[in-house]
Amino acid sequence: MTWFSSPTQAADRLTQAGYLADAATATTAFLAGALEKPLLLEGPAGVGKTELAKAVARATDATLVRLQCYEGLDEARALYEWNYKKQLLRIQAQTGAGEGLDWDQTHDDIFTEEFLLTRPLLTAIRQDEPTVLLIDEVDKTDVEVEGLLLEVLSDFQVTIPELGTVAATRRPYVVLTSNASRELSEAVKRRCLYLHLDYPDAERERAILQAQVSDLDDRIAEQLVATVGRLRDLELKKAPSIAESVDWARTLIALEIRDLDEKAISDTLGAVLKHASDQERAVKELLLDKR
Amino acid sequence: MARETSGLLDRHLSFIEALRAAGLSVSLAEDLDSVAALGAVGWGDRAHVRDVLAATLVKKQSQRTTFDALFDVYFPALVGDGVSTGSSSEASEGDGADGSGVRDNAAALQAFRDQLVEALQSGDQQQLQRLAAQMVGTFGAMPGRGPGLSSWSAYTALQRVAPQELVDRIVAGLLGDSDADARETEVRRLVNRQVGSFTTMVEDDARRRIAEEKGPDHVADVAIRPSIDKFAFTAARRSDLDEMRRQVFPLARQLATRLTKEHHARRRGALDFRRTVRASIATGGVPLTTHHRPKRPHRTDLVVLCDVSGSVANFAQFTLLFVFALREVFQSMRAFTFIDHVHEVTEHLRPGSDPVDVLERLAAASSYAALWGRTNYGRAFAKFEEQHADALGPKTTLLILGDARSNYSDLEDATLRRLAGSVRRSYWLNPEPESSWGAGDSAARTYRDIVPMVECRNLTQLQEFVHDLAR
Numbered sequence: 001m002t003w004f005s006s007p008t009q010a011a012d013r014l015t016q017a018g019y020l021a022d023a024a025t026a027t028t029a030f031l032a033g034a035l036e037k038p039l040l041l042e043g044p045a046g047v048g049k050t051e052l053a054k055a056v057a058r059a060t061d062a063t064l065v066r067l068q069c070y071e072g073l074d075e076a077r078a079l080y081e082w083n084y085k086k087q088l089l090r091i092q093a094q095t096g097a098g099e100g101l102d103w104d105q106t107h108d109d110i111f112t113e114e115f116l117l118t119r120p121l122l123t124a125i126r127q128d129e130p131t132v133l134l135i136d137e138v139d140k141t142d143v144e145v146e147g148l149l150l151e152v153l154s155d156f157q158v159t160i161p162e163l164g165t166v167a168a169t170r171r172p173y174v175v176l177t178s179n180a181s182r183e184l185s186e187a188v189k190r191r192c193l194y195l196h197l198d199y200p201d202a203e204r205e206r207a208i209l210q211a212q213v214s215d216l217d218d219r220i221a222e223q224l225v226a227t228v229g230r231l232r233d234l235e236l237k238k239a240p241s242i243a244e245s246v247d248w249a250r251t252l253i254a255l256e257i258r259d260l261d262e263k264a265i266s267d268t269l270g271a272v273l274k275h276a277s278d279q280e281r282a283v284k285e286l287l288l289d290k291r
Numbered sequence: 292m293a294r295e296t297s298g299l300l301d302r303h304l305s306f307i308e309a310l311r312a313a314g315l316s317v318s319l320a321e322d323l324d325s326v327a328a329l330g331a332v333g334w335g336d337r338a339h340v341r342d343v344l345a346a347t348l349v350k351k352q353s354q355r356t357t358f359d360a361l362f363d364v365y366f367p368a369l370v371g372d373g374v375s376t377g378s379s380s381e382a383s384e385g386d387g388a389d390g391s392g393v394r395d396n397a398a399a400l401q402a403f404r405d406q407l408v409e410a411l412q413s414g415d416q417q418q419l420q421r422l423a424a425q426m427v428g429t430f431g432a433m434p435g436r437g438p439g440l441s442s443w444s445a446y447t448a449l450q451r452v453a454p455q456e457l458v459d460r461i462v463a464g465l466l467g468d469s470d471a472d473a474r475e476t477e478v479r480r481l482v483n484r485q486v487g488s489f490t491t492m493v494e495d496d497a498r499r500r501i502a503e504e505k506g507p508d509h510v511a512d513v514a515i516r517p518s519i520d521k522f523a524f525t526a527a528r529r530s531d532l533d534e535m536r537r538q539v540f541p542l543a544r545q546l547a548t549r550l551t552k553e554h555h556a557r558r559r560g561a562l563d564f565r566r567t568v569r570a571s572i573a574t575g576g577v578p579l580t581t582h583h584r585p586k587r588p589h590r591t592d593l594v595v596l597c598d599v600s601g602s603v604a605n606f607a608q609f610t611l612l613f614v615f616a617l618r619e620v621f622q623s624m625r626a627f628t629f630i631d632h633v634h635e636v637t638e639h640l641r642p643g644s645d646p647v648d649v650l651e652r653l654a655a656a657s658s659y660a661a662l663w664g665r666t667n668y669g670r671a672f673a674k675f676e677e678q679h680a681d682a683l684g685p686k687t688t689l690l691i692l693g694d695a696r697s698n699y700s701d702l703e704d705a706t707l708r709r710l711a712g713s714v715r716r717s718y719w720l721n722p723e724p725e726s727s728w729g730a731g732d733s734a735a736r737t738y739r740d741i742v743p744m745v746e747c748r749n750l751t752q753l754q755e756f757v758h759d760l761a762r
Contacts, residue, residue, distance in 0.1 A: 007332060007339065027332065027342040034331040035324065042352060084579050092575060180352070183754065189350040190320055193328075196352040226477075233480075237540075 003033025003060055003130075003173055019048070019055030020200075020208050028195040029056060038153045038174035040138075040189065043197035045179055046241020052197070053134040053175035062130035062173065067120035069141045075148055079158055081117045090115075111162035121152050124172045131172040138188075139178040146185050153191045200242065202229055208242060213249040223260040224249055227286075231272065234285050240272040248272050262286070299334075305508060306365040310348060313357045317348050337368060353538075353750075363495050364502045364510050369424065399429065404452060411454075411461050411485055423492035426452055431497055442504065445497035454486050461486075538750055539609070542757055543616030560584040593617060593624040594682050594714070596675065598693025600630045600666040606722040610692040611653050613753075615640050625682045628653070631667035633675045666696060668734060669703035676706050683710060689717035691742060695728070695735040702734050708741050720747040720756065 004010035010033075011026035021029065029052070032039035041049040057064040067078060087110040094106060118126065124133035135149070152158060156168035176192065178184060200208065206225045210216055224245060232239045240248075251271040257264045266283060273279045303326070310317050325347035332343050341362055349358045403426065410418045431448030461482045466475060502510040566582035595614050599607040607628075614626050618640040625637045639652045683689065689711065711717045719742045721728065721735055728735035728744075735744060745756050 023338060024342040024345070027339055028346045031328050031331065031343065031346055035327055037324065040350075085574055088574055088577060088579070183351075186316065186350075190318055192350075193324075193346045194350045195346055196355065230477075230480075 003056070004030045006030060013059040014052075014055050017055045017059035018211065019051060019059075020204060020211060021052070021055075022200065022204060025052065025195065025197065028193055032175075032193050033173055035193070036171045038176060038192045040176045040178065040184070040192035040194050041197055042178050042180050042194070044199070044239065044241065046243040047197045047199060048242055049177040049197055050134065050136055053132055053136075053177070056173060056175070057132040060130060060132075060173075062132045063127060064132045064134060065120050065124040065127070065172070066134045066136060069135065069137045069139075069145070071140055071142065073141050073145055077119055078121050078145065078148060079119050080122045080160060081119065082111070082162075083115045083117050087115050116160075116163070121149075122158050122166065124174075125152065125156060125158055125166060125168040127172065128169060130170065133172040133174045135174065135176045137179065138176045139180060139182040139184065143185065146188050150187055150191070153188065199232060199239075202226065205229075205242065205245065209246060209249050212246050213253060215253060216249050217258075220252060220258065220260055221249070224252070227260060227265060228272065230286065231282055234281060236273070236278045236281065237275045238273070238278065244272045302365060306361065307348075309361050309365065309508065310358065313361060315349065315351075315354050315357065321348055321350075337366065340366065360495070360498070364498060364507045367499045367502065368420075369499075370503065400451060403429070404457060407452065407454060407489075408457050408460055408464065411457070411482065411489065412464050414485065419489055420492060423489060423496045426493055427496045427500060431493075443497045443500040445494040448493055448497070449490060454489055458482050458486060539613050540616045540619075542750075542753060543613060543619065592684065592687045593621050594687050594689050595624065595626045596633075596671075596689070596691045596693075597626065597628050598630070598666065598668075599628045600693075602666065602696055603694050603722060606692070606694070608650065610720070611650060614692075615649055615653075625679075627675065627679065627682075628656070629671035629675070631665060631670045633671055633678065635679065665698045665700075667700045668693070668695060668697040668738075669701040669706070672703050672706045672710065676710060680713075683713045685713075685715055687714040689714045689742075691717070691719040693719075694721055694723050694733070695719075695738050695744075696732050697734045699732050702737055704737050704741060707738060711742050717742045718756075719744040720753075721745065722748055724748060 004013065007023070007027040007030045010030040011021050011023070014021045014026065014029065028039065031037070041052060043049055054064060056062070090110055091106060120133070124131050138146075138149075153174065156171050157165050159165045176188075199205070202225050205228070206221050209221050209224065228240050228245045228248070248268065248271045251268050252260065252264070255268065257268070265286065269279050269282060273282055307317055307322055325344055328343045328347050329340065332339050334340060341359075344362065345355065345358060349355055403422075407422055407426075410422055426448050427443055427445060429448075430451045431444050431446075433442050433444055433447065458479070462475065462479050465478050465482070498510055560583050563582045563584045567578050567580075570580055570582060571578040595617070597607060597610055597614060599611070611628075618624050618626070618637075624640075625635065626640055627633050627635050627637075634656060636653055636656050639649060639656055641649075719738060721744055723733070723735070723746070725746045727733065728739070738744065745752070747753050747756055
């Protein structure tokens with residue numbers, strides 16, 4: 001199965017799945033499927049990196065398997081683990097029943113599928129249906145985990161010493177996301193296609209807002225996008241992301257604010273800026289009345 | 292059996308070569324990927340080709356600018372004067388050779404500026420692109436220059452047309468007579484940005500023309516600026532510094548994690564016997580999972596000494612920001628600036644405050660650091676020991692930032708040795724290339740023997756330093 005037949009078709013289907021992709025995103029999403037290569041997405045928080053993976057899964061009716069990375073993630077949490085407790089029970093049950101089974105037999109018994117706990121990476125590889133594997137926030141992991149990913153990402157296989165090598169029958173569509181808080185190793189990058197997602201231009205952001213938030217009228221959407229654009233130009237600790245402008249739009253709808261004037265902005269600024277110093281700066285720069 | 296070649300492969304290969312020369316690490320695997328990807332998408336649309344090549348060849352956003360510039364040189368959007376010759380009938384009046392020597396007079400300049408104002412007001416990108424090409428063709432042509440000199444100059448063209456001076460006119464035109472005051476700042480901001488992007492278009496077009504004349508390889512060698520993370524702090528422009536700043540905060544966070552790494556590496560503390568035994572009940576008394584007591588977090592105190600003299604002004608501004616970013620992640624940190632006298636600035640670096648304000652206040656506060664106005668490392672160290680010796684302790688990491696150029700004064704290396712001896716670790720980041728250490732009034736060689744000194748001229752090297760701390 002091919003994932004998308006052309007960049008244009010990728011854009012259309014992503015739009016149907018509720019994700020408005022620009023040309024570069026659509027092209028790269030298509031390529032990741034066509035070349036069967038993992039796709040590494042980088043960019044500031046909240047620009048829709050994870051959302052893109054989910055949208056691909058929705059658009060292609062694929063199962064989404066998600067590996068959320070964190071500091072301290074290890075093989076047992078990412079790949080597979082043996083179910084020690086169950087293995088122990090099996091050994092005890094055998095000795096208890098007085099069956100004089102020899103060690104080789106027992107050994108073969110307890111290292112079988114039955115005692116294997118598959119974790120996201122192995123699960124994704126063993127799936128027979130189309131699968132989107134999302135490896136989220138890969139920059140949060142320790143460097144060692146990247147080594148673990150290499151085998152999966154280049155050959156789509158996992159080696160389990162006791163069972164042998166498990167290779168994917170159907171290659172999953174792999175998406176890695178990163179906030180670039182740590183530089184990933186060259187080896188991982190070489191195996192991936194790369195796309196930097198950035199804040200959308202005003203027009204696309206308005207389209208996204210209106211797709212996500214119902215009853216948002218044109219005027220206020222335009223005001224909102226312009227204000228958010230200005231905020232991003234300021235030197236803020238955390239520039240507002242798409243997710244936050246969507247939140248803001250929802251806030252305005254909930255408060256039934258029909259016009260985004262200076263008072264409305266200063267009243268609801270908390271929905272977009274999450275640092276006290278950022279809010280102060282915004283108020284100063286946008287020349288708002290201080291209450 | 293020689294195959295008919297279109298030259299496309301050669302062009303592609305030299306493009307890859309140019310990328311490598313510009314500092315991107317493009318491996319053979321990525322090269323093959325890009326060709327496979329082009330096979331899947333096709334050469335039909337230039338924008339597509341750019342996206343495809345970017346997705347397969349660029350693996351770092353900071354390299355994207357370099358990539359785009361090179362892409363424009365090797366796969367130009369138009370050839371020669373392109374559309375601009377067709378845009379007006381006057382072009383045919385001249386000798387027709389690439390528009391050189393044509394229409395470059397005061398009247399033409401006036402007419403062109405009017406046209407530009409109109410285009411900038413409407414914001415028509417295609418029209419602007421066309422005008423940029425026309426502008427370089429008409430006002431940036433420098434025919435008759437000697438061999439080896441480029442015959443097109445964006446600089447000349449921009450000097451003559453001076454789009455920046457048009458901003459007021461455009462703003463006035465856009466505002467009309469509507470509620471002017473309220474929207475003026477907003478409109479002015481937009482116009483400034485547009486003029487900025489038009490300037491880039493002009494620069495790109497000049498580069499394209501030169502590439503056409505001399506071959507892309509030549510341009511790739513001389514005209515492409517290194518990517519931001521290879522750019523020396525001391526040579527950075529204002530806009531580069533802005534971009535660098537954005538990368539500083541994550542770096543500081545990394546440095547903090549590195550310095551407190553011991554406690555992470557051996558996160559497991561002593562065995563918690565009680566919990567382990569309790570947990571083993573579930574497995575029939577076999578302690579399969581062991582439980583451990585949490586380890587006391589290891590505390591690192593950081594003391595930063597930062598040279599803020601004029602010779603390292605850019606570096607100082609950058610490092611102060613770096614120091615500020617460090618302040619956000621270290622619980623305990625003290626920062627001092629010096630020129631010839633030490634001044635504590637810790638209080639200005641309150642976490643959570645606004646970086647722009649902080650830098651302004653730091654600049655004001657740092658002026659106290661100069662009593663005599665000339666960098667004097669020796670005096671600074673002596674003063675530091677005299678007044679702030681209590682800042683250093685056995686848990687402290689000492690970080691010195693500066694170029695070690697001390698105006699031939701007494702180096703007080705014994706003082707520095709005492710300072711470095713009283714702390715756990717010390718590092719010196721020097722923004723000068725290692726080759727010039729010790730040249731002139733540089734005391735880098737003397738100080739290097741006391742405190743490990745690291746060359747730190749750009750973001751990449753700063754990143755490497757942070758990375759190497761782990762070892």
